[in-house]
Amino acid sequence: MKKLITAAIAGTVGLGLLLGGAGTFALWNTSAAITAQTVTAGHLTLTNSTGSWATGSGTVISNIANYRIIPGQSIVYTTTLTVDAVGDGIKAALTSPTLTGTGTLDTIITKNMQVFAVTGNAVATTANNYTFTSGTSTLNVKVTITFPDVTGTTGMDGQLALSALNFTLAQTL
Numbered sequence: 001m002k003k004l005i006t007a008a009i010a011g012t013v014g015l016g017l018l019l020g021g022a023g024t025f026a027l028w029n030t031s032a033a034i035t036a037q038t039v040t041a042g043h044l045t046l047t048n049s050t051g052s053w054a055t056g057s058g059t060v061i062s063n064i065a066n067y068r069i070i071p072g073q074s075i076v077y078t079t080t081l082t083v084d085a086v087g088d089g090i091k092a093a094l095t096s097p098t099l100t101g102t103g104t105l106d107t108i109i110t111k112n113m114q115v116f117a118v119t120g121n122a123v124a125t126t127a128n129n130y131t132f133t134s135g136t137s138t139l140n141v142k143v144t145i146t147f148p149d150v151t152g153t154t155g156m157d158g159q160l161a162l163s164a165l166n167f168t169l170a171q172t173l
Contacts, residue, residue: 041087044083046094049082053067073147094130111144
């Protein structure tokens, strides 16, 4: 019985400590929002108009898929690229196009980009490389793809995936 009374007293004291402690432990807190507007991210886009194909001598190629290039010839793709750069302090660079694909002529051909007209916020940094600041700019571009002189049967019946022609515009610091 003595153990029962001792346990009851200990339980009552423990309960009292728990209840008493709950009422004495309180922390105040509050918050305040800043009074600022929403910030919106800018953007950087590059669009390519429907370009056209011609031979190196300027003859229009109406259907490039039917054209059969031979060593020593060039084909020229002419297009207008539009850059839309929006952002405070944004800078971007356009570099010469890449043409890599699965075609067998990829390793043989050479390519060259020539920018022949620029409007807007484009500034040439090196030959055919441009940087852009906030705003819209257009570049008239010619890409010449040349099948060099080769010997033997090199490149014969080869293919070049022209759909792999890409212009790259990348943000710079």
